[in-house]
Amino acid sequence: MPYVLSVSPDFTPKHIAGWYVFNTWLQRQTELAFHLELYDSFSQQREAIAEDKIDLIYANPYDAAMLVREKGFVALAAPLSKADETIIACHQQAPIENIEALQQGLKIVTTDDPDVHLMGMMMLEPADLNANNTDIQQMDSYVLVAKQLLQHNADIGFFLKDAYYDLSHLIRNELKVLMTSEIFIIRHILLAGPKLQPYHQQLQSLLMNMQHDSKGADVLKAMGLTGWEQQTQEDTEFMIDLMDTL
Amino acid sequence: MKLNYYDGTDRVVTIIDQEIPFPDGRLIVSRTDTKGVLTHYNQSFIDMSGYSNEELMGQNHYILRHPDMPRAAFKDLWDTVQQGNKWHGYVKNLRKDGSYYWVYAVVIPNIRKGKIVGYTSVRRKPSRKKINEIIPLYAQMLAKEGESLCPTF
Ligand SMILES: Cc1cc2nc3c(=O)[nH]c(=O)nc-3n(C[C@H](O)[C@H](O)[C@H](O)COP(=O)(O)O)c2cc1C
Numbered sequence: 001m002p003y004v005l006s007v008s009p010d011f012t013p014k015h016i017a018g019w020y021v022f023n024t025w026l027q028r029q030t031e032l033a034f035h036l037e038l039y040d041s042f043s044q045q046r047e048a049i050a051e052d053k054i055d056l057i058y059a060n061p062y063d064a065a066m067l068v069r070e071k072g073f074v075a076l077a078a079p080l081s082k083a084d085e086t087i088i089a090c091h092q093q094a095p096i097e098n099i100e101a102l103q104q105g106l107k108i109v110t111t112d113d114p115d116v117h118l119m120g121m122m123m124l125e126p127a128d129l130n131a132n133n134t135d136i137q138q139m140d141s142y143v144l145v146a147k148q149l150l151q152h153n154a155d156i157g158f159f160l161k162d163a164y165y166d167l168s169h170l171i172r173n174e175l176k177v178l179m180t181s182e183i184f185i186i187r188h189i190l191l192a193g194p195k196l197q198p199y200h201q202q203l204q205s206l207l208m209n210m211q212h213d214s215k216g217a218d219v220l221k222a223m224g225l226t227g228w229e230q231q232t233q234e235d236t237e238f239m240i241d242l243m244d245t246l
Numbered sequence: 247m248k249l250n251y252y253d254g255t256d257r258v259v260t261i262i263d264q265e266i267p268f269p270d271g272r273l274i275v276s277r278t279d280t281k282g283v284l285t286h287y288n289q290s291f292i293d294m295s296g297y298s299n300e301e302l303m304g305q306n307h308y309i310l311r312h313p314d315m316p317r318a319a320f321k322d323l324w325d326t327v328q329q330g331n332k333w334h335g336y337v338k339n340l341r342k343d344g345s346y347y348w349v350y351a352v353v354i355p356n357i358r359k360g361k362i363v364g365y366t367s368v369r370r371k372p373s374r375k376k377i378n379e380i381i382p383l384y385a386q387m388l389a390k391e392g393e394s395l396c397p398t399f
Contacts, residue, residue: 126268
């Protein structure tokens with residue numbers, strides 16, 4: 001049975017191929033069998049985690065608590081200088097200038113991306129808005145979130161910052177950024193499960209050296225990353241604590 | 247104005263009635279040991295406090311205490327987190343120059359291997375409406391505390 005690698009379903013579509021290349025690279029480097037399993041939604045992926053079907057996961061910080069504290073996962077690395085930040089945007093011509101001016105009954109478009117949604121809702125608190133006094137619609141992708149804004153079907157949308165800047169110029173020209181989070185410490189992490197325990201160290205040193213090796217650097221590029229950095233157990237515990245306060 | 251702290255120390259501060267707005271999109275994060283002594287904080291924490299990194303490290307968290315804050319609020323905070331629970335509330339904080347900033351704070355115990363090893367506070371931009379509701383409430387609490395401290399004859 002191969003070990004199963006999975007990626008948080010919020011990865012940017014243009015990097016899917018990169019994760020397959022990473023899977024192949026990993027097999028060559030470790031001489032272990034890995035199989036990449038992708039899920040369409042966070043709920044499907046969480047089911048698989050609950051059934052212990054995943055051994056290595058590039059996880060959304062929102063899921064880190066469950067993976068570490070309930071499933072015994074350990075962080076191997078974090079993507080180099082890459083944090084998850086949230087953008088709140090509206091239609092270019094919308095008469096909205098700042099968050100505090102937003103009113104109850106606001107129509108929000110979002111995705112099932114859990115950390116971005118959490119940050120987005122938090123950024124609305126200064127306007128006294130929450131799930132009870134707004135109308136929240138969940139879309140399958142950030143492109144669809146943008147479309148809803150362009151078609152005036154919603155007032156504001158939540159975007160992962162990277163995904164927002166992956167939208168075409170044409171689309172972005174029709175949108176207006178109202179606020180960007182600058183939290184810095186909320187980020188995805190690569191976590192390994194109990195079955196991979198004997199290989200944690202080997203995997204960690206491979207990842208740390210990846211950017212210094214020309215093949216490894218190409219693989220990283222295909223994944224949209226520049227490298228990996230150390231993520232200690234305490235770094236992970238702290239991020240989980242932080243998520244818990246949001 | 248003289249501020250007295252729980253550990254018997256005091257200091258004199260000048261209070262300025264000027265509010266500094268909470269920076270948009272940011273979180274003000276700090277960690278303390280089990281006694282409330284600062285061990286980690288982020289750049290937003292430094293920026294908003296008005297102190298330098300060197301001035302803050304190793305200080306007790308009460309360096310931010312504003313005299314308009316009732317003691318009962320912090321007693322509730324400490325009672326809650328020492329029992330291993332999450333506390334949240336609105337806090338008016340004092341800056342080095344005597345001006346202030348309002349936050350919505352969540353404080354949690356950092357539990358490692360079943361033991362509380364410290365506390366983390368994450369503060370975010372509060373709703374103005376909530377602040378306006380809490381101001382008279384805190385003033386009332388403060389007045390009561392004043393009475394019990396120096397009873398009138
Ligand atoms: C993690 C943590 C964060 C705290 N943050 C603040 C703060 O931002 N402002 C503040 O006045 N007190 C804060 N406190 C409470 C202080 O430790 C202290 O109890 C308070 O300032 C009142 O001072 P006193 O205990 O001397 O009366 C914090 C405590 C903890 C454990």
